[in-house]
Amino acid sequence: MRIAVAGTCGLARAIAREIQEGTSHQLLVLSRSHQPGLLSQGYQCQVVDYNDPTSIQHSLMGVDTVISTVTGNAQLRLIEAAVACRVRRFVPAEFEGQPGLRSANDPLDRGKSAALGMLLHYGAYIKSTVFVCGILYERFLPNGMISQRIGVNTGYANEGDYIVDARNMMATAPVYDAGGNLSYLCLTSAYDVARFVVKALDMAHWPAEMSMCGERISVRALVDTIQTCRGKVYNYLAWQNVEGLNYELRMAQHTNDVPRAKKITTLVATAEGKYDFATPAYLNLQFPDIRPIRFQDWFLSNWASVP
Known part of the structure; x- marks a missing residue:
């Protein structure tokens, strides 16, 4: 098959590498800019203008499956072009929690629901699936997942933006749900996401969602694991529940502190x-x-050499 990977973030590159090195599929990387580094490694790359339908359609000629890591209007134009070019399958840029659990007007949506709505609308012409992987391990990288150009425009991609600041040993941990029970989350590394996604390319049938998990763990256990790995005691540790987090969210919204509101929203979620x-x-x-x-x-x- 001819597979197009749209985007060049760390996750897109992991998927592209797995296709290039582990399969016989033909790979095409779509990018907004020239990629001399990828070209020098033997990747086929195509510069695409997501504001120009002709440019996108030209890039997708002969493509069987599109894997998207671009969001917003760019992804909507990509879906339209895929339908026009009779692409058989489309993977939207989700790679997180289950879409059905997102609330209306979710500030973390970034146009994802609109993309899913469009794929549903064109369901008779193009098949799609959502890869559900929970939280990427890369959120806990030194220098954050933004260091691998993942989640650049999300507002919570820097080191320490999500639950734990491992360098300074500080944490705001959403430990309890509304019922007072321990909250859990699923996590998966980008490398393992890529391996599962590429394996799924050869499946004859795609269900609407396909989940994968590197590890399922409670937030409390996650915080404790990081403390054990760092060999340091937290300088600041706040155990939080939904009610407390929602109060902090309202305060951030009241003061129009958008960056803080986004970070708290991820903890509420x-x-x-x-x-x-x-x-x-x-x-x-x-x-x-x-x-x-x-x-x-x-x-x-990843943290072995960080003091």
Whole structure:
């Protein structure tokens, strides 16, 4: 098959690398700008103008499947072009929690619901699936997931923006849900997401959603794991529940502190279980030969040299 990966962020590159090195599929990387680094590594790249339908359609000629990591209007134009070019399958830029758990007017949506609505509208002409992976391990990278150009425009991609600031040992942990129960979340590394996604390319049938999970863990256990790995005691640690977080969110909104409001919204979503799903995950069952890396092992390997 000819597979087009739209975007060049860290996740897109991981998926592209897995296709290029592990399959016989033909790969095309779509980018807004020239990519001499990828070209030098043997990747086929195409510069595309997402404001020009002709440019997108030209890039998608002969493509069987599109995997998108672009959001907003760019993704909507990409879907329209895919339909026009009779692309068989489309993967929207989700790669997080279950879309059905997003609330109306979710500030974290970034046009994702509109893309899903468009794919539903064109469902008779193009098949699609949502890859559900929970939270990417890369949110906890030194220098944040923005260091791999993941989530650049989200407002919560920097180091320490989500739950734990591991460098300064500070945490605001959404430990309890509305019922006072421990909140859980599923996490997966970008590397393992890429492996599962590429394996799924050869599946004859795609359900509406396909989940994967590197590890399912409670927020409390996550915070404790990071403390153990760092070998340091937290300088500041706030255990939070949904009610407390919603109060902080209203205060941030009242003062028009948009950056803080976005970060708190991710914590509220965590406490509400929007990044959690039943295990074992669908793709873990389909491909038991894939052994995802544990969060603790991943964290230790990435923070070993950080004082």
